[in-house]
Amino acid sequence: MSTRRKxxxxxxxxxxxxxxxxxxxxxxNSDGNNNYKKEFLKxxxxxxxxxxxxxxxxxxxxxxxxxxxxxxxxxHLPLNSTQEKIDEVLSKFKNGGINVYTVGVIYMRSQADxxxxxxxAKRVGVDMxxxxxxxxxxxYTESKVKEYNIRIAIHNHGPEDKLxxxxxxxYERIHKMDKRVGLxxxxxxAFRAGANLEKVVIDYAPRxxxxxxxxxxxxxxxxxxxxxxxxxxxxxxxIAVLRKVGYNGSCSIEYEKDMKxxxxxxxxxxxxxxxVMS
Amino acid sequence: MSTRRKxxxxxxxxxxxxxxxxxxxxxxNSDGNNNYKKEFLKxxxxxxxxxxxxxxxxxxxxxxxxxxxxxxxxxHLPLNSTQEKIDEVLSKFKNGGINVYTVGVIYMRSQADxxxxxxxAKRVGVDMxxxxxxxxxxxYTESKVKEYNIRIAIHNHGPEDKLxxxxxxxYERIHKMDKRVGLxxxxxxAFRAGANLEKVVIDYAPRxxxxxxxxxxxxxxxxxxxxxxxxxxxxxxxIAVLRKVGYNGSCSIEYEKDMKxxxxxxxxxxxxxxxVMS
Numbered sequence: 261m262s263t264r265r266k267x268x269x270x271x272x273x274x275x276x277x278x279x280x281x282x283x284x285x286x287x288x289n290s291d292g293n294n295n296y297k298k299e300f301l302k303x304x305x306x307x308x309x310x311x312x313x314x315x316x317x318x319x320x321x322x323x324x325x326x327x328x329x330x331x332x333x334x335x336h337l338p339l340n341s342t343q344e345k346i347d348e349v350l351s352k353f354k355n356g357g358i359n360v361y362t363v364g365v366i367y368m369r370s371q372a373d374x375x376x377x378x379x380x381a382k383r384v385g386v387d388m389x390x391x392x393x394x395x396x397x398x399x400y401t402e403s404k405v406k407e408y409n410i411r412i413a414i415h416n417h418g419p420e421d422k423l424x425x426x427x428x429x430x431y432e433r434i435h436k437m438d439k440r441v442g443l444x445x446x447x448x449x450a451f452r453a454g455a456n457l458e459k460v461v462i463d464y465a466p467r468x469x470x471x472x473x474x475x476x477x478x479x480x481x482x483x484x485x486x487x488x489x490x491x492x493x494x495x496x497x498x499i500a501v502l503r504k505v506g507y508n509g510s511c512s513i514e515y516e517k518d519m520k521x522x523x524x525x526x527x528x529x530x531x532x533x534x535x536v537m538s
Numbered sequence: 539m540s541t542r543r544k545x546x547x548x549x550x551x552x553x554x555x556x557x558x559x560x561x562x563x564x565x566x567n568s569d570g571n572n573n574y575k576k577e578f579l580k581x582x583x584x585x586x587x588x589x590x591x592x593x594x595x596x597x598x599x600x601x602x603x604x605x606x607x608x609x610x611x612x613x614h615l616p617l618n619s620t621q622e623k624i625d626e627v628l629s630k631f632k633n634g635g636i637n638v639y640t641v642g643v644i645y646m647r648s649q650a651d652x653x654x655x656x657x658x659a660k661r662v663g664v665d666m667x668x669x670x671x672x673x674x675x676x677x678y679t680e681s682k683v684k685e686y687n688i689r690i691a692i693h694n695h696g697p698e699d700k701l702x703x704x705x706x707x708x709y710e711r712i713h714k715m716d717k718r719v720g721l722x723x724x725x726x727x728a729f730r731a732g733a734n735l736e737k738v739v740i741d742y743a744p745r746x747x748x749x750x751x752x753x754x755x756x757x758x759x760x761x762x763x764x765x766x767x768x769x770x771x772x773x774x775x776x777i778a779v780l781r782k783v784g785y786n787g788s789c790s791i792e793y794e795k796d797m798k799x800x801x802x803x804x805x806x807x808x809x810x811x812x813x814v815m816s
Contacts, residue, residue, distance in 0.1 A: 324802055325802070325806065326768065487809070488809070489809055489812050489813060489816065490604065495813070495816070496816055523801075523802050524602055524603070524801050524802055524805040525805070527802040527803070527805040527806035527809065528603065528805035528806060528808060528809035529809060530806060530809065531765070531766070531767055531805065531806035531807060531808065531809025531810035531811075531812075531813065532809035532810065532812055532813040532816075533809075533813060534767050534809075534810055534813060535767060535773070535809065535810040535811060535812060535813020535814040535815075535816070536813040536814075536816060537813075538767065538773070538774055538810075538813070538814060
C-alpha cells in the first residue's frame, strides 16, 4: 500500500490535484505482467508442502502460482546425495525457473547429523540451513556456522514440540551466539503456541532469517491449517510489522492442508498475501 | 483495512495503549473459519467462467474457493427451460450451497428476445438480469423492467464491441430511464477501453448494479486476461473508490484465462481481492 501512496503523492504534486484522488485509469506502475519483482516480500515455498509431489510437479505448481524460490526438502534431494545427484536436481529446478534458496527443515540429533547437514548445504550451494538441532548441539552447530559461513535458521514447531514450541524457545538459547545463528519464524506454529507475533518480530528482528507463512484456524494448540486469509492470523498486522523492522530476509509459504491437492490453496494463499502487500 | 483499524482504535481506548500498536497475537475478530461473511464486497462468480464445466464441477470449484453467489449462464440453464428444469438446476446449486443471484449475460436482439429474458428471469426467481439489449430495444427493455420489477444491468464489452465498448456507452443511453435500468460494470473491459475507472464508479454509482471483476495485462484494447493482482489494474484504488461511494451492489469474478483449468486462477484472484479488502 505505501508504495502506491507515494506514487500517487508524487504524481499528484506534479498534476496539482488533491492527494486523495487516484491517478486516472488505475494503471499500475508496471508492465502489467507478473510484476511481483517489486513486492515487499520475495516469496518462496517451503518444500514440505510438496511431500506428495515429484520434482517435476513441484516446478509446475510453483510456476503456475509465479513463486520462484524454494526451500528444498530431503525427499527431493536426500542428505547423502552425491554431488552428481545434487547437480542433477538443481539443474531440474533451475531449468524450471526455480531458485533453491535454502535447505530444510533438517533435524539434527547428533554431531554426525550436524556435520552431514553443513556438508550437504555447502554442496548444494546455499548460504543458509533451516534446521532443528537439539539443545546440546547448539554450540557445536554454532562452530559449524563459523567454519562454513553458512547460517542456521532454527525453526519453531508449535506447542506440541518438545524442543522449540515457540520462537522464544529458540531465541533465548541463541541470542548471544554468532550473529549467523538465527530463527526461521514459523508464523502458524508460533500463533498456535500463543506467541505475540508483533512482539516476536520486533524483538527478534536481527535474528529472523526466514519465515514460514501459513494461516491457522485459531490461536489454540489444536488449530488446523487453512488457506491464508481464511484463518485467525491478521496478515495486515504481520506485513505492517515486517515493514516496520525493515525485514529483508526470506519468506516461504508452507501449505499443510489438502496435501494431495495443494495448488488451489497455494494460489489463494499467495494471492491473499500479494493483496495484503499491495 | 478500515474495519481492523476501527477494531484496534476501540480496543486501544479500552486498554489505554497507543493506537498504533496492534492487539497482541494478531487474532482477528472472528472464529477463524471462513470469515468472509464480513467482507466489504459479497463475492460471486460470473457464469461464463465455467463454459467448459458442468453444473456439478462448477459447484465443486466454487465451494473450494468459498464463493457462494453465481450469475448463471445459459449453458447451465437454457433460456427456454421449463419450470421443472429450472427448479431442478436451482436445486442442484442450492444443495451445493450456491445462491443464483442473477442471470446472464443475455443478449437481446429482438422484442421476442427481451420477452424471453424477462420471463426466464421471473421463473428463475432473480431480481436482476445482466443483459445486452440493442439500442432500439432500450425503451422496450425499460417497459419490461417496470412490468416485471426486475432490474437490467447492461454489460459493457470492451473496445471491440459495436454496441457498448465502454461504460459510458451504456450510461449515456440509460441515465434518464427508470432507476432500475443500470450497468453491469465490467472492470477489465472498461480498462481496456481506456475508461477512467475511478470516475466511472463515482459518476455512475447509483446505476451500477453489478461488477464483473477481472484483471488484464494492460490498458490497451488487445490486452489479455490474467490472474487478479498480476495485471495492470490497481485493485486497491478500485476497492477504495467502491467503499467511498458506499457500493452495495453485487460483484462477480469473471475468470477468462486457462478456461479449461480455472480453479487455481480463480483461487489466486479471490485470495488477492480478499487481501486487498482486508
